[in-house]
């Protein structure tokens with residue numbers, strides 16, 4: 595992704611018309627597949643200064659895709675009168691220095707941060723190996739399997755991306771499920787034992803955390819079933835999903 599910044603200096607008497615033009619221009623911008631996000635901000639210290647921030651899928655997608663599209667024609671018709679007032683128009687590459695983009699803690703932080711999911715998976719796989727339905731699937735698992743799954747969960751819930759960096763990311767995880775022919779009763783048992791383990795190790799039990807956590811588990815286990823069937827042809831490349839709070843983040847007044 596690439597971020598484009600466009601800085602404008604707009605005379606006071608034109609600011610309302612300028613903002614209205616951008617409100618209209620935002621319609622084709624929002625429907626352009628190359629545009630990930632956009633935001634027009636006005637300076638409080640110097641009200642004539644505006645900054646438009648547009649996140650593009652890539653600079654090439656912006657220049658060769660968007661600029662040649664019907665969306666651009668519509669967008670440009672609205673903002674054309676303000677081109678002489680542009681002070682800067684540049685693409686920027688994000689560096690490694692940035693925040694989370696949110697003031698909410700990640701689910702990883704809320705769960706307890708480093709070590710929380712490892713305690714969970716240790717307790718969980720101990721019970722898995724005692725379970726009549728699941729033991730046959732896991733009896734030959736790698737001794738470090740609980741650690742690897744914890745690493746995966748860390749990454750999904752906003753922790754370090756060690757699973758992708760060191761363990762092979764999504765393709766490796768997927769490969770571990772292929773051909774396993776997981777059944778629905780096994781999936782349900784897997785979920786129940788994981789929920790029990792979450793209680794046992796004291797993962798936060800507030801409704802917001804557990805709903806988000808179990809939402810991912812429901813989603814992930816359904817994918818695991820589908821991908822594990824002998825006739826399955828799942829996507830072989832995909833990013834590790836990043837799970838957030840959804841519609842109910844922690845309420846803080």
Ligand code: HEM
Pocket residue numbers: 728731732734735736739742743746761766767770771774776780781784810811812813814815818819
């Ligand atoms: C949200 C749901 C799930 C997640 C996040 C998950 C995660 C993972 C990960 C990360 C691995 C690879 C570990 C490594 O790097 O070696 C793995 C392997 C495996 N998973 Fe899952 N899994 C899920 C659901 C399931 C379910 C429902 C079952 C079966 C009931 C299952 C059975 C297995 C088995 C048998 C392996 C291979 C273990 C071994 O032999 O080492 N998974 N899983």
